[in-house]
Amino acid sequence: MNKTTTQDKILDAAEQLFASTGFADTSLRQITSMAQVNLAAVNYHFGSKKELIQSVLQRYLSVLMPRLDQEFSQLLSSQKQNDLTAVLSVFIKPLLELNKVQHHGTRMFLQLLGRGYTDVQGHLRWFFNHHYGRTLDKFVLLVQQACPDLPASEIFWRLHFSLGTVVFTMASNQALQEIAAADFNENVEIEGVIHRLIPYLAAGIASPLTLSSQAH
């Protein structure tokens, strides 16, 4: 049999619509109509739209974050000096393995992540920090070890600059890939974008302190 449950039908439709239209601009009626289930099913199975959004993300995060956490711990315990590119590259494999969770899991998840941060749904930030703050701390520690010359506050800013790049790129990933295909005849998969991102981010994060940045 292996029939998909109502909950899964809702999750599948929701993540697709959320990724392409955003959380706020996707209505429950769109979701239930695409999933071919009754409107009331969302509130019955998930309680509210808010909890549905969290469930959609949780399906990926519960796979991704433990894997990342493990990799971070491993890198932290290995005594060798980790360079920044190595630290950032930790994300690649766990991210790409999300394609096993869903057909286009990686792209979908990253797009959702972008939406999650750009649509400033306050509850999502809380949800993430509450569940995965520890893992995040390990990552920050690794970056600090890789950039011993940078003060913590500078790393704070640069990591948020980088978060902006990732989030924005992923949120507008589809549009960017279409432009790249049209203007430069190049077809980049999500994997290609990730491999373009890492050296860019590493160079920005590790850039030497300048007079002008220190003055302010």
Add this chain to the structure above:
Amino acid sequence: MNKTTTQDKILDAAEQLFASTGFADTSLRQITSMAQVNLAAVNYHFGSKKELIQSVLQRYLSVLMPRLDQEFSQLLSSQKQNDLTAVLSVFIKPLLELNKVQHHGTRMFLQLLGRGYTDVQGHLRWFFNHHYGRTLDKFVLLVQQACPDLPASEIFWRLHFSLGTVVFTMASNQALQEIAAADFNENVEIEGVIHRLIPYLAAGIASPLTLSSQAH
């Protein structure tokens, strides 16, 4: 007398609410109530909410963009080799001068710009390209001249990565400054953030091509 007109009262209230709550999540009723004008005044004076959003941005863009255009042209005509930091630094003065348009003009405008790109209001992208595409082309040309070793497609991607940083940082600027103040005891004005951004962006954009980025 010098009394503020209804239109200005609406623009002032709208930009404040748009900047802090986003375009979609700000209702006309919130705006008109803060501006202390009648609800119907928005549609009477601006036609629609869409056009109000454009008008709010236009108030800043019509000051900023001609100034940027002029600076770009000047840099293009000067025959000397411009380095990337110099090109990016062109933005600083015109941006900070937006404080003359409104009290907190610079911060407000950048926050609005962030909102404009993260709330994917399609009409805003069109509006911007339609009015200021020429100016943008000059900027891209300057970057290409500063990075002669990078193929155009790579520059395309890196400029969009950078756009992500700027837009995201500006959209969440308020939250970031609060965290920085709490965690690192440092009070950064918008000017400080800009001076932190430029070396970060320059390093990312100018980073050398790597094997992994070329392979994909």
Add this chain to the structure above:
DNA sequence: ACTAAATTAAAACACCTGTTTGAAATGTAC
């Protein structure tokens, strides 16, 4: 001061939102 245009005002409009209700249908255990 009179007229005509521009502006303000209150109310209604049509539509969409997330959520709840109560009955019908389905599944499950004994």
Add this chain to the structure above:
DNA sequence: GTACATTTCAAACAGGTGTTTTAATTTAGT
């Protein structure tokens, strides 16, 4: 097969949205 719990369904609910309408008011020109 009967009782019970789970799930589905259509309908309604309460509230919010941008926009329009129609009348009242203010402003400006002669």
